Amino acid sequence: MAGEFGVFAAAAVAPVQTTVMENDDVKVTFSNKGGQPVSVQLKKFKTSEGGPLMLAQGSFNRLSLEVPASATKVLNSADLFFTAGPVQKLADGGQSISYRLNTSNPATYLEFVYGIKPGSYVVSYNVHAVGFQNILPGNQNYLNLQWNSQNDKQEHDMENERLNNQVHYMYANDKHDYFTLQRSSHEKLDNKLKWISVKQQFFNTTLIAKSGSFDAADVNTKVPQSGNIVGQAFTTIQIPYNRANDFSFPIDIYYGPNHYKTLKSFDLGLEKIIPLGSGIFAFVKYVNKWIIIPVFNFLSGFISNYGMIIILLTIFIRLLILPFTYQSYVSQAKMKVLKPEIDELRAKHGEDQQAFGMEQMKLFKSAGVNPLGGCLPALLQLPILVAMYSFFPSSIELRQESFLWAKDLSTYDSILNLGFNIPFYGNHVSLFTILMTITSLILAFYNRGMTDQSNPVMKYMPYIMPIMLLGIFNRLAAALTFYYFLSNVISILLQWVLQTFVINHDKIHAQIQENKKKPVSKSKWQEKLEEVQRRQQDMQQRKK
Structure with a gap:
């Protein structure tokens, strides 16, 4: 020894x-x-x-x-x-x-x-x-x-x-x-x-x-x-x-x-x-640190029900971006007004996408419409959506906290254990994920006028994506899928209220017609772009 x-x-x-x-x-x-x-x-x-x-x-x-x-x-x-x-x-x-x-x-x-x-x-x-x-x-x-x-x-x-x-x-x-x-x-x-x-x-x-x-x-x-x-x-x-x-x-x-x-x-x-944000989305950690976590901590200081905290947090975020959301819906209304004229241009130019693009740009310019105006709220929401994707599954505060049928908001809510595994889906049914998928499809149907219906990819992708993501979200935290579901519901309600009671389509149509009467000033960038397009058209005609 x-x-x-x-x-x-x-x-x-x-x-x-x-x-x-x-x-x-x-x-x-x-x-x-x-x-x-x-x-x-x-x-x-x-x-x-x-x-x-x-x-x-x-x-x-x-x-x-x-x-x-x-x-x-x-x-x-x-x-x-x-x-x-x-x-x-x-x-x-x-x-x-x-x-x-x-x-x-x-x-x-x-x-x-x-x-x-x-x-x-x-x-x-x-x-x-x-x-x-x-x-x-x-x-x-x-x-x-x-x-x-x-x-x-x-x-x-x-x-x-x-x-x-x-x-x-x-x-x-x-x-x-x-x-x-x-x-x-x-x-x-x-x-x-x-x-x-x-x-x-x-x-x-x-x-x-x-x-x-x-x-x-x-x-x-x-x-x-x-x-x-x-x-x-x-x-x-x-x-x-x-x-x-x-x-x-x-x-x-x-x-x-x-x-x-x-x-x-x-x-x-x-x-x-x-993990508040990593990889190409590393920047969203600042959204979590400077916005989401402080608001979440503030709400949890006087509210004990974390389901209610998620609801209030969602409402706060939607109020934060409401001005941009309004501008997005106004842009959608303008595009809806211009849709008949855009369809006419598409029918006129047929397969000549280059000519159609030039005429469409002229139409947007004369009408005073920014075709990308509806994209800004989506771009602003993307960092928040990704930030939530990191925040909710990592929040220990949600661990073993129940809400509605979800026994633990930090893991998936299961209303039915299947007893067997379905490839790309799982062995259980998450109700919040199903509700999130359904509302995503409703939102896609609501916004169908914003996509190019002549392009099969653009036409059907908004409906395909929620179905493809169903299996991924089925096993994610109930807090996350509840947030996405709630955000979709608010988007649908906001869009209905604004387009029904706030946005005046007749007034927008009249304003567009007035804009068309005004002389259009071209930017240097637009002049150069049109010059390039004219040269391409000339080259195509010479080849013929």
Whole structure:
């Protein structure tokens, strides 16, 4: 035994003892084996099945430092027994506990000191090594911290959980990046790190270098074929070691929810783990940060029903873009008035699309109509629609909140479980998704006058797209599909009210006729475009 464990022979065997430290938010159980947390419970949250929500439990999870037992033997502190000190009450109402790993030399030992404060999801973790320069190789300027994390199933949809099971990290130069466990099994992070996080759909565990940075990290991941395990991460973190006789490296461990305001309060960019917009739509994160989240938080400050909050948020957004929506409907009315004349031009020029285009532009110019006027509200709504696509599925506030028939707004609403899987659709029926699809088709029918009915693609695409998207949205958050459904209903009502009671088609027709009488001034761009078109026509005639 002494030969195998070297200077740590006295720590090879001992009775296992556990100690609990907790506040109102988190309950952490520590063990003298490894001097590490063996279970972490978030007290204010439950799993989808109503059980206690554990961010760490079981033997897979470990927080372990590599320690040299001899010149040729390296051990893991998780396999050795520490001597536990008593739980200390702190002046701020918090608690702390220390675990010491002794060696055969009283002047050389390893100590882990943990602390927890009231109203916090953070567990402080101080790595304290005394005399280690005497047992480490002479050229080693780092300590290896092994952090294994297993994410157990917590939500209703395992597939969605795995899509959101990621490793995020922030470099010392404030560059943030991440990878998904399902898509990458190994990543080597060679630059200095401020923090590294294992993110689940609504929760995360993050190790933060409290002073300085981690030197590097090597992450291996695995997605087991299990109905209860979402994913596993094996991370080796290099802690910079200056070979001082009395060395300390403080780390904060965050065990908590992916709550934007909470993570942002650290002022370390931790909130970037919440997917508010990425890829080509990365810009929508600013819509979420500056508009959606502040309004959502304001409403949730005095309204407890999140379904009502979504309704009010939708109304607020539609009021915000109402002036542009009105101009869009006016533009649609103008196009409707001009439609007979456009049809005449199309019949006159037949297959000559170039000539038809030139005459159509002249008509628009003389009538004072902007053919793209109806597109502006759609362009303004696109960032908001995409922002919502990111916001609602990521909002922990909606987790396990019910509304109407939806038991949990953070996942899909199922009114019928089929018991079998339909390709491209799923194994259940989401009523909000069906309502969203139906209202999308009604809206497309309402706006059919705005599309080129002679073009089969333009004519039928507004009806085909909602059907194609049915399978995608069937498994998305009920909050999202409810928002899209509600937005469609408001669009239909607004269009009906404005076109029936507000927009005067006769007045618009009279105004267009007056505009035609006015002399038309051509812009330089239009003159150049017409010149190019004339040249093309001349070339075509010469070829004939």
